Amino acid sequence: MHIEPGIVDGAKMVLSYATATAAIGYGAKIALDTIKADGVAALAVRSIITTAMVFAYFQVLPHHPVGVSEVHLIMGSTLLLLFGAAPAAIGLLAGLMLQGLLFAPFDLPQYGINVTTLLVPLFAMSALAQRIIPAKTAYKDVSYTQALKLSTMYQGGIVAWVMFWAFYGQGFGAENVAQVLSFGAAYMLVVIVEPLVDLGALAIAKNAHHLKDSGLFEKRLFASA
DSSP states (O other), X not given: OOOOTTXXXXXXXXXXXXXXXXXXXXXXXXXXXXXXXXXXXXXXXXXXXXXXXXXXXXXXXXXXXXXXXXXXXXXXXXXXXXXXXXXXXXXXXXXXXXXXXXXXXXXXXXXHHHHHHHHHHHHHHHHHHHHHSOTTSOGGGOOHHHHHHHHHHHHHHHHHHXXXXXXXXXXXXXXXXXXXXXXXXXXXXXXXXXXXXXXHHHHHHHTTGGGTTSSSSOGGGTSOO
8 A cells, every 4th residue: 555656745735744643643642541441561562562473464464555555465454343433543553664764765755644544444444334234243253254355455445545635646647547447456356365364363361361451452352341
């Protein structure tokens, strides 16, 4: 989902600074809520884990340029279900920054664009989780259908934002439209994979119930709301 350099440039970049600032601001709010509920240490440990996972997703797992961006296995719903929205958001922010600083400095000018593209769908997916997962259901017990809905929300949100940035930056010419559509079609294939990863991770979590009070995972992973 890294927007290719030059897709948005010049004065148009100002919008990305505003959207990223708003997304980071909301992330800070839910981080404070997590601190109040679970403590600073729990947030810090979870955020370190999610940062390492996101960095691996971006840099280690296969990723291929397609059209106006790149196709990555980000596993946003996995991060949300295991660690919660705030650690997932921090991990996405920090993992993206680390990758840019260490391996892809050409992506740093687009940091605001990519932050918006990752975080806004995450927050939308978190809101959807509250609606479709009953309060009596621990995250470790979510169904394939629920996991699929979350993944579709997240990956669909990423595709929608990439499309927005591409059309905002380059207009609706035939070549740009074709590039955007090729990216969208390729990226939505991730929806096939992510729910299976979610269920695999949650199956492992079921056998790690002794860690429920360790602070390593989102409390809702093991208990109802």
